Structures are given as structure tokens and as C-alpha cells.
Amino acid sequence: MSAGGEHLKDEGTKRQVVLAGGIAGLISRFCIAPLDVVKIRLQLQIHSLSDPASHQRINGPVYKGTLSTMRTIMTQEGITGLWKGNIPAEMMYVCYGATQFTAYRGTTQALAELGSYRLPQPVESFLSGAVAGGCATGVTYPLDLLRTRFAAQGPERVYGSLRASIVEIARHEGLPGFFRGCSAAVAQIVPYMGLFFTTYEALRPAMTWDALPLGTGDAAAGVVASVLAKTGVFPLDLVRKRLQVQGPTRTRYVHRNIPEYKGVLKSISMIIRTQGVRGLYRGLTVSLLKAAPASAVTMWTYEHALKVLRELNLATDS
Template identity: 30%
Template structure:
């Protein structure tokens, strides 16, 4: 039912995001601060690799822990939950509904959709969720890259942005978000559904084990996030422009400035290797939790 899908999606999103919140905050800091660790650019290639990779990311996590305390690693997670719970609920529920609608329209009601319709259902689900919850994503990004003295809570961020920068700022970076969500959500749902279909055909089991669902979801997250990552960086730069001293206004202009100042790899793919750790874990947990919660609720 719709209610079951909403509840399962909300729970799945909350569990997954809380599990990877420290890595998520670190990724946003990497993406948002253009001159972070600039001193490394004069050193050897290994340190340049670390700048974009996991080693420097974990150093940043450790420094944040020493400076601000253990719970600071989850700073902005309350805003994340406010966004992720409705986002995941809407996305998973919308995906189920789009599958039903497309299945009925193309004559596949109750069956696994063909590849194109599978991809379309995922893209539409992600787009629907992003359109509704985008202002909360902007708030989360601001809280993650600013000192805690600047914004005291979620409402404070909304009030200050609205008063100082205008309401339209809450949708800054919305276009690259949608352009990123279309391949990300489409490929994620497509990959997960396709792997489950292949698994059922090979094993004869309609329901994969929990660890298999986790693995399928991890593969889905890896593929989806790698494809959409440059647009994710552009989105973060546009969202955090008001507090980082830059004036990013268009997708093309932002991308050109990033490439000009930092290069393609170090700019548009900054933090990607860390995302290869965080992303698959989060998406795997999310898909697995959604499926298992759905099964549980059907039995209640």
C-alpha cells in the first residue's frame, strides 16, 4: 500500500543516512571549500591524490573530532533527517506508484518492467522527491559548511537565508540537482531491480537474502553516484556560495570556474573516492531496509 511504502521509505532513509553522516559531512566540506588544504598543491603527487581521496578525508574527520567533539561529526544530521525522511518516503513510494502506472500502461502489470521503463520509473521517482524537498537540502548543506555559531538550528538557517539572500536562494542549485537526480535515481533503481531480476532467474528464489539485497544496493549506489557526481559538486558549490565568498549563478559558469581553478579531476571529482565508500554503504542499507520493512509491514 501507499502508507506501507511511505513508512518503509522514511525508515530506510533515516537508517542509511545516520549510518554515514560523518562521511557525508566531510564530503560536503570537500565539495564546498575550494581552497581546502591548498598547501598540499605544492607537494608530491601522492599528497595530491590524498587531497581527493580517503586518507585526507579521514584526517579531516579526525581533526573535526578533536576540535569540535565526537557529536560534531553528526552536525547537520538533524537537518538531514528533516529532509531525508520525507525525501526517501516520497522517492520509494513514488517509485512503487510509477512502476504500477507504467506497468499498467505498457501491459506489464504485476511483472518486472522492461529496462527502459525501469530506468524511467527510477528517474521520475527521484525527480518527484527532489522537487518537493529541495529547500531542506539547501539548509543541510549550509549547516554542514558553517561554524555552529552562524546558524543555531534549522529554522534559523531558513530565516537568515530568506532575510539576507531572498527566498529564491532556497532553490539555488536546483537545476543541477534535477539534472543529477535523473541519472542517479534512474540508474540506482534500475540497477537494483535488474540485479534482483537476474538473481531470481539464476537461483529460482523470488526473495534474495538480506546480505544479497545489501550487495545489490551497494552496486546500485556505486553506479548511480559515479554517473551524477560532477553535478553533485556543482550543486554544492551553488548552495554554499553565500558563505564561501564565491558567486556561482549558473551551472555552466560554476563548472567552468571549478575546472579553471582546480582542474577536472581535483575539482569536479573532489571527494569521489570517499563517496565510493559512503555511497554504496548508504544506498545498500537504504534498499535493504526498505525491502525488509515492506515485507514486515505486509505481515502485520
């Protein structure tokens, strides 16, 4: 740790930050993949759980709760069904983690150059987080869309392989097909990452207690920051998932009755009109269950991977 009260996020070379971010994303994704699949299935489900009449003429499963959904997927599709879409998701998380932490570090250092015009620390953290999230989302969005479409597949496969999905989307939907719902993603991720990093940087010093083992203060700060930020922007995450499965394959996923949505605001309006405000929060519980360990694992792994890389570099130099 450097002197003068500098933050750990300012330390490490660009290469070390990229590697640490990529490692953090890779490990985090594998750990939370089953919860991610469950979340996507619940987000795409439009019929009411409290109204059995709405289940009639539904050609597909009716999911009720996190554990029940997980059991249903394992029964109907095997345990590997909980890792559907994991290949594009792993690629996305590695690229996302590396891009996110690189952009965050670069933005933080640029803001630090303002000297006497520097912004308050919470504002700097918010801006750095927002820029990092926006950059990472734009770079990795096609992989995010592929992850959603594979996770939405039931026992009947829509795409035979990752390569086949890319070819089919390019052929039938063109380049815009890879960016369906991107506006919702950017509108979601900018405030989410801004709120996340602001909260994380504020909580992390207070949670760095000697009594906590193995640096779990980083993980605890990541959990709290993630839960607060995720709840605030969840409706946009749900809309993004609904928009990502639009197109010629919309009626072939595990939920055959996904309506046709067009645009973020129109989608929100339709969901409220047909499903009520609660419809915007389908899958929130499992999303929070997923977001908390994901952020904890990500931040813990990042901080410790960066520390190991810096120590290795010092050992090499000596």
C-alpha cells in the first residue's frame, strides 16, 4: 500500500490490472452461473404465479422460486442445464472484468490530474464506475446477448453451437441483432456501476478490520454495494433480457409466450400495463442472491490477484 493515503485502486501497472480483472471475472462467472440461468428464466416468464388461470395454454414450464426453478431445470435438462450459456458468459466476464478495471483505473488517474480542481471522492468514484461500466458493456454486449439466448433455451435447442448462433444471428438479424437491448444495458450499467463503486469505496475502509480473515472486508463491501446498486436498476436489467430474445427465434425458447417488445420505454410501459409494477421485478430475489456472491468473489479475487501479481513483479525485479 502506498504512502500518503492513496487508494489501492490506483496501484498496479496496466497489465497487472488487466490480468487481475480478467481472473476475477472468470472465477466469479463460474461460481454464479447456475443462479444466472435461474434469473434469466424467471425474468423471461410473463405469466402470473398467483393466477393459475394464466398458466393455461402455456407451452413451457412454470417456474416458482429460486430452488424450485433450479430443481426443474436439473430434472428436465440435467445438471448441465444450469451452465447453459456459460462459454459466451465466461468470455464476456473475462473481457468485461479486464475492460472494467482498466477503464476504472484510467478514469480515476485522469480525474486525479485535475489537481486543485479535483472532485469530491464520492463523485470521482461514481464517474469512474460509470465510465468503466459503460465501456465494458459496449465492448462485451454481443457476448451478453448470446449468453442470454443460450440460457433461455430449454430442452429443445435453438442454436446448435456458439459458432452457429453467431452465423444465424448475422444472417437473419444483421449487426443490429447482436445489440438488441443495448440501450437498456447502458442505461442500467452506468448508474449501477457508479453506485456500486461509490458505495464500495465508501464502505471498504470501514470494513477492513483485522478481525476479518483473508481480506474478507473487500468481499463484505462488495456484497453491500452490489445489493444496493442492483435493486435500484433492476427493471432495466429485466427489460434488457426481454429485448435480447426478440427476433425470429423469440417463440422457440423455453418460454414460448414472450411478447414482442420494442424499445426500452415502450417495454416498461407494456410490462406495467399487463403485469403491474411487480412485473418489473421478476427474478429480483435470485438476482440479489447472485449479485452478492458475484461481487464479493469478483472484488476479493481482484484485490488478491492484483496483490499477487505485484509481489511477483517485485520478486522478479529484485
